[in-house]
Amino acid sequence: MQVALDDYVWAAGVATDLVNTAPEVWHGEDHLPDLAALAGFADLHSIPSPASDLRAVHRLRATVRNLIDHPDREHLITGASSLTSPAGHVTLLADGTRWAVAPQRGATISDLLSLICGIAILGAVQTLGVERFRACGAPTCQGAFIDTTRPGRRRYCMPGLCGNRVNVANHRARFKHRDA
Numbered sequence: 001m002q003v004a005l006d007d008y009v010w011a012a013g014v015a016t017d018l019v020n021t022a023p024e025v026w027h028g029e030d031h032l033p034d035l036a037a038l039a040g041f042a043d044l045h046s047i048p049s050p051a052s053d054l055r056a057v058h059r060l061r062a063t064v065r066n067l068i069d070h071p072d073r074e075h076l077i078t079g080a081s082s083l084t085s086p087a088g089h090v091t092l093l094a095d096g097t098r099w100a101v102a103p104q105r106g107a108t109i110s111d112l113l114s115l116i117c118g119i120a121i122l123g124a125v126q127t128l129g130v131e132r133f134r135a136c137g138a139p140t141c142q143g144a145f146i147d148t149t150r151p152g153r154r155r156y157c158m159p160g161l162c163g164n165r166v167n168v169a170n171h172r173a174r175f176k177h178r179d180a
């Protein structure tokens with residue numbers, strides 16, 4: 001696999017999805033509980049899943065979450081740089097149009113995800129700035145995300161889910177007021 005060095009938008013989507021599989025986001029239920037779930041996650045993002053190492057992925061998930069939760073520029077750059085340690089050589093994508101990096105031989109799925117998350121964070125810091133690392137705006141949600149939208153006004157870690165939860169809560173609150 002090769003990861004385009006300028007494709008931080010895709011990479012940030014993977015990093016965001018990864019941190020939001022954590023048990024604290026799902027009331028204690030891990031959404032990456034086993035190797036089958038991990039293979040499904042990789043598949044969903046078109047990431048090959050060679051040698052799988054679930055515990056390393058869980059550790060990586062916690063590391064990435066910690067970085068998003070403490071969006072200090074130096075901390076993000078240092079942390080993200082060490083996430084890229086599975087990088088092997090720099091190359092060009094198959095069509096020759098963009099810089100890319102290939103992981104070292106024998107890289108595991110956690111190595112690949114680490115590399116992707118490192119590129120995600122470095123790209124987002126460079127292009128968008130540290131204010132794009134945020135906690136979910138839904139009061140009942142413990143999720144976090146990297147906002148790569150153009151206007152930078154994303155509010156929820158899983159917009160379809162958390163945005164709807166907030167809408168439903170607001171709707172209920174309005175009705176309560178009317179009835180009172």
Ligand SMILES: [Zn+2]
Binds near residue numbers: 142
């Ligand atoms: Zn959320």
